[in-house]
Amino acid sequence: MNTSIDLDSTLFSGQTFAWVKQNGVYEAVVDKNLVSFTPESFDSLLQKHEALRHYFDMDWEYGKAESYLACLDDHLARAVKAFKGLHILNQDPWEVLMAFLLSQNNNIKRIRSMYERLSQELGTHVEGVWYAFPRPQELLGISESDLRRLGMGFRAPYLLDAIQNHEVLSGIADLGDDEASRALQTIRGVGPKVASCILAFAYHRRQAFPLDTWMLKVMQKHYPGRDASYFAPYAALAQQYLFHYERTQGGLL
DNA sequence: GGCCAGGCCCCAG
């Protein structure tokens, strides 16, 4: 039978900028391969490519987490009802680091286009219009002015520092959440929010709780005086639900 | 055509 993942809310809730959907077909480059599927072919895709089960996080306790969060309060109940099946992907840490360096003082539309631009201009061709996001090794020769020419603006030095210090990522998996966050923040342009995005979306840290402008509004409105611990042990999933719900429903009520 | 955006840096107090 079909899996319980909700593809639209999973792929278009701002945790990844790699996917497009056209005529019911989802497409992106994942790990140097073009992945292309429809909701009908999703199950067979997973059977064929075992690694994608992990990418889509198919084997985590979503049923349990959804029930828990839906019972926590009315607002979460609505968000979970609206987007039940929202998964948190297991993305490549390097790509998440770069994507969320792009995200600061920016909007999702433009983050997507900047991410796509880096892929097309600096990444390896896969097929058709598709390019893989460039690996750090492919970017070693690049300069700040190169990045500015590509429209990266004031984020160019941040991207450059990430390129030069990408080895920080190799140690993150072994660290606890707080230590990992601190280590990530040694990269220029990575603060608490970007670090928590990397931990949530690339390292499966379920207590990470990215607080951006949208989430600050949500917390003020619906959870005054509370913090991530209120949503434990499912803070990251709660955050993703609340963020997406706020952005799409305009935070009604 | 201004306004503003999944923050962070930097510099005052």
Next chain:
DNA sequence: CTGGGGCATGGC
């Protein structure tokens, strides 16, 4: 350590 200005660029 807290607060506030500045930041490149383009979508709206």
